[in-house]
Amino acid sequence: MHKNILFLQGPVGSFFRQLADFMAKQEDVTTYQITLNGGDDIFSRSKRTTAYVGKPQDWSEFLKAYVSKHNITDIVVFGDCRFYHRIAKKVASEQGMQLWAFEEGYLRPSFITLEREGVNSNSLFSYELFEQFNETGLSLSEGENLTRKNSFWFMSVNAFIYYFFKLIYAYKYKHYIHHRPWLFSEETYSWIRAAVRKVTYAYNDYKLSKSVKSSLSKQYFLVPLQVSVDSQILFHSPFGSVEEFISTVIESFAKNADKDDFLVFKHHPMDRGFTNYQRFIKKLCYAYDLNQRVIYCHDTHLPTLLKHAKGTITVNSTVGISSLHHGTPTKVLGNAIYNIEGMTSQKELHEFWNISCKPCVDKFSKFTRFLKENNQIPGSFYMKPTNTFAAISKIILS
Structure with a gap:
């Protein structure tokens, strides 16, 4: 055919x-x-x-x-x-x-x-x-x-070229609707701001990395945030925004978690220059009297955070899969293919803070193998070995 x-x-x-x-x-x-x-x-x-x-x-x-x-x-x-x-x-x-x-x-x-x-x-x-x-x-x-x-x-170089020519040819595609709502000038400014923030936050992120390996180890819950306009939030979750997700987590933590536990929010690296939830989180901390128990970070080493966390709460980010890989109890609040009994917690969020079981190693191993055999192709969109194209062609042309 x-x-x-x-x-x-x-x-x-x-x-x-x-x-x-x-x-x-x-x-x-x-x-x-x-x-x-x-x-x-x-x-x-x-x-x-x-x-x-x-x-x-x-x-x-x-x-x-x-x-x-x-x-x-x-x-x-x-x-x-x-x-x-x-x-x-x-x-x-x-x-x-x-x-x-x-x-x-x-x-x-x-x-x-x-x-x-x-x-x-x-x-x-x-x-x-x-x-x-x-x-x-x-x-x-x-x-x-x-x-x-x-x-x-x-990816960064390709993204710059892509958005530059998106602007140059805007007269030709004047009716186009982009999946990211920002103008080229806003995109450019935000990426410059992201670079500046990465340098600015480096010291605090370094200090946090040291703390989570010592005094904070197994005394905090990690909450990885997602890009504000990500389809994972807009189409695959019960939340209307990242702010709504943050509010839900902080309220539940304040009412149900052990008083000696901490909450660590990690900002998404691809959203660093576009959003900042520092003030929003600070206001919620005042409201729930959590000023000393909630930490907001940006580029702290993710594997380190996952390894030393008491648990991970996510909407549906693939960070959840990384959390399972590190044997960290994980609670999913959105729609995710890895939200499977025996791997992630099936308890309600208010219960998870005090009843969190580690994922089954055998079941997670089976899950990752299942993905590799069914929908995961070795390779990258930005480094293109021929064998990646061959594997894709075999699937689509079969």
């Missing part, structure tokens, strides 16, 4: 273009792309690429006509909750096409996620199949121990 594969928005950079080129070399495969803004444009291949410059309300009809004209069999996206991708998912379902969604790896930093229909709480992850999964005789996924220490800098 001939495959006609349509690529929409990918991660910043040339990953989708290179993947499309790789797949187009396969027998009976033709790849296409629709660009939605100048960033997509600059990283695309002009051949077989179409610019959508219409209004958001016309996107559905445009896409229906496009997939019909080119006999599209599969649509590939990065993140299934973006406006254009949500509509693409609906069109794919109506037209009997496959939709493939990429996301940052559930098992970071050496994997990327690829699933049919959607990721995170939209995943087709089946608890029944997981329980039936037999890992006996399975070999480790190739490259699972790869490290991606330099991928942040590749």
